[in-house]
Amino acid sequence: MMKSIFGKLMWSYLAVIVITLVIAILATSQLFSHYFIAAKQKELVRQGKNIAAILTETGMPTRGGAMFLRQFELLVDAQVLVVDREGFVVGHGPGMRGPMINRRMTPADLGDVLEGKVVTQQRYYPQFDRTMLAVAVPIQSGTYVTGAVLLFTPVADLSATIAAVQRLTLYGAGIAVILATILGYWLSRSISRPIREMSNVSLAVARGQFDRRVQVHSEDELGRLARNFNRMAANLAKLEKTRRDFIANVSHELRTPLTSIQGFLEALKDGVFPEGPSRERYLEAAHRDTLRLKRLINDLLDLASLQAGKTGWELHAIEPAELVHRVSARLKPQLDQHRLKLRHNIPENLPPVLGNEDRIEQVLTNLISNAIRFSPAEGTITIAAVSKSDTVEISVADEGPGIPPEEQPHIWERFHRVEKSRARDLGGTGLGLAIVKEIVEAHGGRVWVESEPGKGSIFSFTIPVVP
Numbered sequence: 001m002m003k004s005i006f007g008k009l010m011w012s013y014l015a016v017i018v019i020t021l022v023i024a025i026l027a028t029s030q031l032f033s034h035y036f037i038a039a040k041q042k043e044l045v046r047q048g049k050n051i052a053a054i055l056t057e058t059g060m061p062t063r064g065g066a067m068f069l070r071q072f073e074l075l076v077d078a079q080v081l082v083v084d085r086e087g088f089v090v091g092h093g094p095g096m097r098g099p100m101i102n103r104r105m106t107p108a109d110l111g112d113v114l115e116g117k118v119v120t121q122q123r124y125y126p127q128f129d130r131t132m133l134a135v136a137v138p139i140q141s142g143t144y145v146t147g148a149v150l151l152f153t154p155v156a157d158l159s160a161t162i163a164a165v166q167r168l169t170l171y172g173a174g175i176a177v178i179l180a181t182i183l184g185y186w187l188s189r190s191i192s193r194p195i196r197e198m199s200n201v202s203l204a205v206a207r208g209q210f211d212r213r214v215q216v217h218s219e220d221e222l223g224r225l226a227r228n229f230n231r232m233a234a235n236l237a238k239l240e241k242t243r244r245d246f247i248a249n250v251s252h253e254l255r256t257p258l259t260s261i262q263g264f265l266e267a268l269k270d271g272v273f274p275e276g277p278s279r280e281r282y283l284e285a286a287h288r289d290t291l292r293l294k295r296l297i298n299d300l301l302d303l304a305s306l307q308a309g310k311t312g313w314e315l316h317a318i319e320p321a322e323l324v325h326r327v328s329a330r331l332k333p334q335l336d337q338h339r340l341k342l343r344h345n346i347p348e349n350l351p352p353v354l355g356n357e358d359r360i361e362q363v364l365t366n367l368i369s370n371a372i373r374f375s376p377a378e379g380t381i382t383i384a385a386v387s388k389s390d391t392v393e394i395s396v397a398d399e400g401p402g403i404p405p406e407e408q409p410h411i412w413e414r415f416h417r418v419e420k421s422r423a424r425d426l427g428g429t430g431l432g433l434a435i436v437k438e439i440v441e442a443h444g445g446r447v448w449v450e451s452e453p454g455k456g457s458i459f460s461f462t463i464p465v466v467p
């Protein structure tokens with residue numbers, strides 16, 4: 001039972017209750033018996049004084065006045081004994097055993113009572129053969145002590161009362177422990193149950209059931225833990241979906257060109273194609289598919305190593321203007337082929353940026369290739385750069401179809417294309433911008449798009465300047 005949180009809570013709770021009760025009961029019963037005996041003593045003294053006052057008025061009883069004292073005993077619930085000023089017993093109530101008249105009480109029995117002091121004591125009296133609570137009150141007329149009244153009550157009687165009270169306290173404590181057990185059980189269960197549920201659900205999630213959620217709705221720490229756990233499970237589910245989509249996408253992208261290559265090769269093997277221009281065309285297409293496959297696989301590998309954070313690039317100071325001109329020059333044939341104009345808007349003396357030259361060229365090439373792909377014939381592409389605090393911002397603007405706002409957050413995802421069929425006809429696989437984003441962010445920069453459908457798009461990214 002101690003192995004579970006429930007058991008631990010329950011036991012520690014009960015232990016605290018029981019220990020507290022035991023201490024409380026011990027302390028109160030001690031206090032109570034002291035108080036009870038003190039009160040009884042006080043009561044006896046008061047009654048002794050009353051009797052002494054009466055005896056002062058009536059005069060000392062003659063020896064053997066037991067019948068007279070009997071009435072006192074009826075009143076005071078104690079055994080009454082009267083001694084004269086020498087300590088000889090002149091009378092006692094009927095409750096006392098054996099003839100005591102004329103016996104002399106010992107100085108130990110009397111204490112200082114014959115000197116006019118009230119004496120109380122609690123000890124064993126051989127006359128009674130038991131422990132008694134005794135008080136002795138002097139009988140005085142003026143300052144002259146004529147004798148003393150002694151009152152005895154057996155301590156056993158008091159103990160019985162104390163024991164009865166203690167028994168009652170114990171019953172109370174028993175009921176308290178039972179109530180505490182019920183409450184503790186309820187409390188421990190209300191804490192341990194959500195934990196157990198979370199443990200079960202987390203096991204299920206660990207086994208791949210990402211749709212399982214914890215049903216804990218409290219506002220306390222456990223509720224917060226449950227909400228965080230559910231959030232984690234939801235994220236895992238999303239991740240799992242991304243992974244599946246990715247594999248499905250990759251398979252699909254690989255299958256399309258492979259199928260066409262396979263078809264071509266089979267036709268070639270069966271000798272369906274005669275020599276001639278049509279065969280030349282199919283060969284051309286198969287070659288294009290092969291290149292496409294290779295590019296796709298390269299992009300995938302590239303993206304995988306970027307996402308794994310395995311960059312290991314050397315960083316150098318790069319002149320942004322030089323870089324832009326170099327990439328533009330390399331893309332010149334494609335621009336000409338699509339009859340596109342390229343405009344540069346690059347100020348002189350831009351600060352050098354810190355980055356990997358090949359990778360930043362790759363970013364720029366991807367962005368300009370997209371711009372070329374989506375520009376209308378005769379369109380203009382503008383490459384601009386500005387220095388902004390400790391970064392240089394480079395942007396590529398086109399006059400293409402633009403990107404709808406709801407698509408803009410998604411174009412950075414792998415394989416995401418806005419118009420699926422058209423984009424594939426245009427030769428894209430949807431990996432370019434994912435690679436761009438990884439590279440820019442690995443450099444500590446930012447990349448974003450501003451676009452209005454029908455008015456073109458502006459893709460911008462920042463690269464930190466050399467510190």
Ligand SMILES: Nc1ncnc2c1ncn2[C@@H]1O[C@H](COP(=O)(O)OP(=O)(O)OP(=O)(O)O)[C@@H](O)[C@H]1O
Pocket residue numbers: 366370371374398400401402403411416417418419423427428429430431432433434457
């Ligand atoms: N300049 C642009 N104008 C309009 N849409 C664009 C532009 N650049 C990107 N897009 C949209 O974003 C999608 C993703 O772009 P991305 O560069 O990642 O893929 P791709 O160009 O289709 O393929 P890849 O770059 O892998 O050859 C594109 O398919 C297109 O729908």
Ligand SMILES: [Mg+2]
Pocket residue numbers: 366369370428431432433
């Ligand atoms: Mg692209």
